Amino acid sequence: MKILEKTVLSDFQGVRVVKMKVFAPNIAPKALAGQFIVLMVTKDGERIPLTIVDKGKDNITLIFQEAGLTTKLLGKLNVGESLFALVGPLGHATEIKKYGKVILVGGGVGIAEIYPVAKALKEAGNFVVTILGARTKSLLILEKELKSVSDEVYIVTDDGSYERKGFTTDVLKDLLDKNKYDLVYSVGPIPMMKRVAFVTKDFNVKTLVSLNALMVDATGMCGCCRVTVNGETKFSCIDGPEFEANSVDWDELTKRNRIYDSQEKHICNLNKTLE
Numbered sequence: 001m002k003i004l005e006k007t008v009l010s011d012f013q014g015v016r017v018v019k020m021k022v023f024a025p026n027i028a029p030k031a032l033a034g035q036f037i038v039l040m041v042t043k044d045g046e047r048i049p050l051t052i053v054d055k056g057k058d059n060i061t062l063i064f065q066e067a068g069l070t071t072k073l074l075g076k077l078n079v080g081e082s083l084f085a086l087v088g089p090l091g092h093a094t095e096i097k098k099y100g101k102v103i104l105v106g107g108g109v110g111i112a113e114i115y116p117v118a119k120a121l122k123e124a125g126n127f128v129v130t131i132l133g134a135r136t137k138s139l140l141i142l143e144k145e146l147k148s149v150s151d152e153v154y155i156v157t158d159d160g161s162y163e164r165k166g167f168t169t170d171v172l173k174d175l176l177d178k179n180k181y182d183l184v185y186s187v188g189p190i191p192m193m194k195r196v197a198f199v200t201k202d203f204n205v206k207t208l209v210s211l212n213a214l215m216v217d218a219t220g221m222c223g224c225c226r227v228t229v230n231g232e233t234k235f236s237c238i239d240g241p242e243f244e245a246n247s248v249d250w251d252e253l254t255k256r257n258r259i260y261d262s263q264e265k266h267i268c269n270l271n272k273t274l275e
Helices: 069-075 110-123 143-147 168-178 192-202 249-255 261-270
Strands: 002-013 015-023 036-040 048-051 059-067 083-088 100-106 128-135 152-157 182-188 207-210 224-229 232-235 242-244
Touching: 015 069, 015 100, 036 059, 048 059, 048 069, 048 110, 059 069, 100 110, 100 168, 100 192, 110 128, 110 143, 110 182, 128 143, 128 168, 143 152, 152 168, 168 192, 182 192, 192 249, 207 224, 224 242
Parallel strands: 100 128, 100 182, 128 152, 182 207
Antiparallel strands: 002 015, 015 059, 036 048, 036 083, 207 242, 224 232
């Protein structure tokens, strides 16, 4: 569980996105696109899920944004140091096959999560169109990598600092208005994925989202990551993390993911070592 490489992909106004390559010889050979790991930085720390972005013979690549206490602690680790615990691969892998024409929509750090799926879909013979969204140019990640596995790439920024100003769903609607697509796959902030589901509903196109629900044990026992899909209770960790976008109860998911916001901010403010 030793950190082999560490790169800061972006650092804008205190928002850092970090890429780490971690020694994981028991996980790397089994990992498939769409799966994730759960890690602990310290013995007394919490468990957090992170998508497996890439893999080598004996290592996996993780990308995360320093948002809460644990991701900030993780970001302080350097090459040569080790994680306390690491388990995976977890979750169902993405169903990779030749669909035809596919659109992948990634927002923020969710761009890291669509990369392995885009790569796998391209290798399966699909025509891959990728839409990337970020708040500003400085926070855009993996542009070069995704261009290498995509037939078309569209980029939008909230502030218009790079390429088109607007939202990923603006481009998505334009594409669906002009051509027929066989699959839409999206990862990013919950509001963005909710808008993707809203847009694709009128076009009768299969739409999948990978949910970044809160998790604790990631084995289906704690119930923390439960989400309502087609009126039934599902667990993101063992039933997902991917679900049909238009079957998800987005309002419930939004409320559940905000349940610990105040506590998280309070803990971060108390931890003076992170200043």
